[in-house]
Amino acid sequence: MARFIAIHNVPGITETEFRDKLDAVGRWRPDRRTTILKVYGDLGNGRLVSECEAVEQAHFEDWIKLVGWPAESVHKVDLICQVGNVWKV
């Protein structure tokens, strides 16, 4: 499994739209091996950052198409620090 992040440009996105896309397990876990772990939203500027655990980037890109938030860039993640814990992913 691999970790990816994407930077999305979604001008005009509202909180309601943000919630609607993510508020059920089936939406943030589109299949048994792809999980959208986190999405950060700067709604004022229409910028989102999403984080995904998936077998391969193509599965993340499938979700990006499904959710309809165009990604400016997708990056593979090697190292995470979360509240002082460092993880090689």
Add this chain to the structure above:
Amino acid sequence: MAIELEALLKLPPEEILVHNEKPTAEQLRHKQQIYYDDVYEGMELPKYIYKPTPTHLFRWSAAIENFHRIHYDLDFGVNHDKNPSILVHGSWKQSVVPQYLKDWSLPNGWPWKARFDHRAMLVPGDILIMWGRVTSKFEKAGLGFVDLDIGMKTQDGVESMPGNATVVLPVRGGRDIPYPFVPPAD
């Protein structure tokens, strides 16, 4: 009101919860016996519906003194074990099965056998439907044996715990089920 499993799975997740048929303790105290005669092939058992939260998982871990981090430490579960979130315990799912069969057979039936596999990973936010369906029945030595398919499905129809069970029910007008139960000789 009872709804068939297939129809339940077509509902939006939050509507599924409304159809929970898990009885209260008070209802179980006054439960009417279901008899072998009342049961038919294809009959569905009441559906118990759960929506576990991180607090439930923490509480279960503490209660059974299972401190495996995948059940309560999100950081560890996601970044070390690569799980989709903290995970619902297999032991909790396992505890639902005897309770489910016991409740159905109360007050004088006997949940005799159950076997099941643990399949899908389940996470907080999943809605879990414990279900059962009669597959066959037969009478032996004046007792009613009922075979069931059982399982625990998610709101998306994923079967996380396929299995089967046998419950012994009294025959109407027949003899009591001996306690403790000893299966009749072949």
